[in-house]
Amino acid sequence: MSHPPDLQLLVPARAENVAVVRHAFGGLADALELPDQLAADIKLAVTEACTNVVLHAYADDEGPLEVDASILDDEIVVVVRDHGAGIHPRPDSPGLGLGLPLIATLSQSLELEGGSADAPTEVRMTFGLTNGSAAA
Amino acid sequence: MPAEFILRHEPQANGRHVIAVAGEIDLYTAPDLKQTLTQVIEDGATGVVMDLTDTTFLDSTGLGVLIGGLKRLRSRDGALAVVNVDESIARTFEITGLDQIFTIRSSRDEALAALDADIPA
Numbered sequence: 001m002s003h004p005p006d007l008q009l010l011v012p013a014r015a016e017n018v019a020v021v022r023h024a025f026g027g028l029a030d031a032l033e034l035p036d037q038l039a040a041d042i043k044l045a046v047t048e049a050c051t052n053v054v055l056h057a058y059a060d061d062e063g064p065l066e067v068d069a070s071i072l073d074d075e076i077v078v079v080v081r082d083h084g085a086g087i088h089p090r091p092d093s094p095g096l097g098l099g100l101p102l103i104a105t106l107s108q109s110l111e112l113e114g115g116s117a118d119a120p121t122e123v124r125m126t127f128g129l130t131n132g133s134a135a136a
Numbered sequence: 137m138p139a140e141f142i143l144r145h146e147p148q149a150n151g152r153h154v155i156a157v158a159g160e161i162d163l164y165t166a167p168d169l170k171q172t173l174t175q176v177i178e179d180g181a182t183g184v185v186m187d188l189t190d191t192t193f194l195d196s197t198g199l200g201v202l203i204g205g206l207k208r209l210r211s212r213d214g215a216l217a218v219v220n221v222d223e224s225i226a227r228t229f230e231i232t233g234l235d236q237i238f239t240i241r242s243s244r245d246e247a248l249a250a251l252d253a254d255i256p257a
Contacts, residue, residue, distance in 0.1 A: 015162075015163040015164040016164045018162055018163050018164060019138065019160060019162060019164060022160075022162070022193070023138055036223075036224075037223070037224070037227075040223075040224035040227070043193070044193075044195060044224070044228060047162060047193075047195045048195060048196060051162070051163045051195065051196070051197060054163060055163070096196055096199060096200045096203065098196040098199065098200075098232055099196050101232075102196060102228075102231060102232065105231050106231070
């Protein structure tokens, strides 16, 4: 993507910081005057992606949680990135396994990238901007 | 500012229990909810209403806590009902299909009445 991010966040991947990211997107949605349902969808999808990073990326260690958002003409692209273990099935997962299916349902498109030793794991979510009020 | 996370356990006169949650339920706050719900059930409750009237956000972590509580209660011939009036939270239940699993009502009185119907006499 050549468009530079309109919002960039870098926080330690801790449970308390998931809300920090979510509230930043709440502020972005307010600024863009997004419809309530779209704003709620984005906040939930971003929360689920960040929760996955906190729960799965760094095992018992701590690492960075990076979130970018780019506002384009008719869509907003959100990338949640970590430098951890990648996305793998985990039999001992503490969650219900609903995170990625929720993101896939809430977003217009979902792409998973990287996760190898030399590439970060990226969850790339695209949301359509339906009311045309967004401005970069 | 986001609403402060507050949990209230309100025992009812008929032996039912209401847990009211204000604020956001996510990875950070869900453990407190799990602890409260687990304690209420371990103390003998069989009918629990989870009142989300003042809940402003619910993610899959919170849903996991509710599922865990429901399973524990059903194993004791109990029941759990949810009070919800928030459209976004309702959508989360619907997307996950959990609106078919939980008894969800729009008021506490309706939820308490639903418990009476769900729990064997």
